[in-house]
Amino acid sequence: MRDVAIIGCGMTKFGRSQGDLMDILVEASLRAMDHAGASDSDFDSVYVGNMMAGELVHQTAIASSLVDRINLVPAAAERVENGPASGASAVKNGFLAVASGAADLVLVAGGEKMTTADTDVVTDLVSTMTHPTAEYVHGVTLPAMAALLTRLYMERYGLTERHLAMVAVKNHANGMKNPYAHIQRPCTIEGAMSSAMIADPLRLYYACPISDGAAAVVLCSMEKARKFTDKPVRIAGFGHATDVQTLQEREDPAVLKSVKLASQQAFKMAKLGPKDIDVIETHDAFEILEIVQSEDAGFFEKGKGHLAVERGVTALDGELPINPSGGLKAKGHPVGATGVAQIVELVWQLRSEAGERQVKDPKKAFACNFGGFGNNTVIHILERAW
Amino acid sequence: MEQKFIGFKCKSCGRVMYPKHDRCLSCRGREFDEIELGKEATLITYTKLYAIPEGIEMPPLVLGIVEFPGGCRTLCQLTTDEPKIGMKLSPVWGKLRKIGGKEVYGFKFEPAKKG
Numbered sequence: 001m002r003d004v005a006i007i008g009c010g011m012t013k014f015g016r017s018q019g020d021l022m023d024i025l026v027e028a029s030l031r032a033m034d035h036a037g038a039s040d041s042d043f044d045s046v047y048v049g050n051m052m053a054g055e056l057v058h059q060t061a062i063a064s065s066l067v068d069r070i071n072l073v074p075a076a077a078e079r080v081e082n083g084p085a086s087g088a089s090a091v092k093n094g095f096l097a098v099a100s101g102a103a104d105l106v107l108v109a110g111g112e113k114m115t116t117a118d119t120d121v122v123t124d125l126v127s128t129m130t131h132p133t134a135e136y137v138h139g140v141t142l143p144a145m146a147a148l149l150t151r152l153y154m155e156r157y158g159l160t161e162r163h164l165a166m167v168a169v170k171n172h173a174n175g176m177k178n179p180y181a182h183i184q185r186p187c188t189i190e191g192a193m194s195s196a197m198i199a200d201p202l203r204l205y206y207a208c209p210i211s212d213g214a215a216a217v218v219l220c221s222m223e224k225a226r227k228f229t230d231k232p233v234r235i236a237g238f239g240h241a242t243d244v245q246t247l248q249e250r251e252d253p254a255v256l257k258s259v260k261l262a263s264q265q266a267f268k269m270a271k272l273g274p275k276d277i278d279v280i281e282t283h284d285a286f287e288i289l290e291i292v293q294s295e296d297a298g299f300f301e302k303g304k305g306h307l308a309v310e311r312g313v314t315a316l317d318g319e320l321p322i323n324p325s326g327g328l329k330a331k332g333h334p335v336g337a338t339g340v341a342q343i344v345e346l347v348w349q350l351r352s353e354a355g356e357r358q359v360k361d362p363k364k365a366f367a368c369n370f371g372g373f374g375n376n377t378v379i380h381i382l383e384r385a386w
Numbered sequence: 387m388e389q390k391f392i393g394f395k396c397k398s399c400g401r402v403m404y405p406k407h408d409r410c411l412s413c414r415g416r417e418f419d420e421i422e423l424g425k426e427a428t429l430i431t432y433t434k435l436y437a438i439p440e441g442i443e444m445p446p447l448v449l450g451i452v453e454f455p456g457g458c459r460t461l462c463q464l465t466t467d468e469p470k471i472g473m474k475l476s477p478v479w480g481k482l483r484k485i486g487g488k489e490v491y492g493f494k495f496e497p498a499k500k501g
Contacts, residue, residue: 120439120440123437123439124439124440127439131405133405134404134405134460134461135461137482137483137485137490137492138449138461138462138463138482138483138492139435139438139439139441139442139447139449139463139482139483140449140461141435141437141439143435143437144433144435144447144449147433147435148431148432148433148449148450148451148461149431151431151432151433151471152430152431155431155471196436197434197436198435198436198437199433199434199435199436199437200433200434200435200436200446201433202433244411246405246461247451247461248451248459248460248461249403249404249405249411249459253430253431253451253459
């Protein structure tokens with residue numbers, strides 16, 4: 001396999017966008033192409049991560065539409081759907097296309113337009129990811145799943161609600177330093193802990209908002225990367241693994257085995273370990289997930305992730321900053337965009353282009369994008385290649 | 387008519403599963419016997435859902451995961467408002483919710499009768 005470089009990236013401001021789904025995909029794509037200095041180049045392939053365009057905005061075959069809008073015809077184009085991990089799956093597909101030699105220059109975009117639909121409709125559509133007869137029919141929603149996992153953690157590992165609030169406070173603070181983040185207001189421990197209960201013990205502030213947004217990256221072979229940039233970021237490894245669909249049937253419902261396996265694969269491919277990583281983006285659709293993922297990916301001992309939060313290890317100026325972007329909690333979670341936006345943030349971090357939220361001199365970065373409720377995880381490890 | 391909570395026992399290796407898979411999670415066998423999972427199960431986690439989905443009448447919707455003696459677990463609605471981890475619960479057939487305006491039936495779990 002050939003080495004693959006990310007040579008440029010861009011995204012839209014997450015939140016409530018004026019434009020429709022195609023408008024925001026176009027905006028993010030052009031920003032990434034301009035950032036890469038590849039606007040005048042011929043692209044071989046385009047991958048578009050998106051979960052629910054057909055259901056939410058009544059539009060299908062959006063990759064064909066994107067290449068038409070931005071004149072990348074006749075590049076190969078396809079939509080990639082893998083639930084909330086659609087974005088990272090699209091990046092993975094782009095990586096494989098370049099690594100295999102099938103393509104030299106690839107655009108990967110991800111986007112979702114969610115705010116035009118009612119919250120009930122969005123929550124229900126997302127709930128259709130669950131098992132139709134063993135989960136969905138009972139009225140389970142993704143917040144309910146997160147609450148069931150949170151309660152297990154509280155019982156077993158001594159996690160308290162305060163720890164969830166600490167993650168929220170950290171991510172809000174990071175988000176306020178990110179002009180692309182949806183939520184731009186501070187959050188206090190007391191404020192978080194008195195927010196509305198949505199799924200006991202999960203309050204509103206322990207869950208991500210509903211957002212519109214798009215993000216994009218440009219990939220090319222490492223040998224050609226230097227023609228475009230003197231700061232190429234190498235995709236050092238990826239991992240992708242699944243688990244049984246229902247939470248209750250997993251070997252241990254408190255363990256995200258797909259995160260574990262995908263992380264191990266990615267570390268093996270990159271010939272790196274958790275200690276080599278300088279900055280992380282996790283899939284904190286619910287704050288409990290930042291803690292559990294950081295453990296199952298191998299950064300902290302099982303059951304000790306919340307202690308790292310308590311000690312400030314995961315803060316922007318801590319030893320291992322997690323979610324400098326504000327995470328899904330503050331940046332927002334336009335589902336198809338999320339996995340791509342994580343990569344965008346980490347590319348900016350590695351290139352020292354992250355402004356006020358810049359982590360000190362990171363060289364290696366780790367992204368965890370999570371589909372279903374933890375039964376389909378895509379990991380990427382990035383590193384500076386200069 | 388009494389309804390029994392049914393699981394699926396692999397004819398090749400004997401592993402019991404719920405819900406049904408088309409191939410056994412252990413040995414990939416494709417044939418299963420239907421067996422009753424039990425009249426009692428233990429609550430291992432729960433939530434009270436206040437942001438309820440369409441077709442549920444009143445918040446909170448109390449949901450839990452229970453474990454049968456053989457180790458099989460199921461997600462379910464609980465009839466009690468005072469769930470406690472470790473409590474014993476029994477399956478009872480009833481209306482779960484409406485989906486698309488139609489009533490859907492299945493097992494809920496209620497506190498087990500003592501003795």
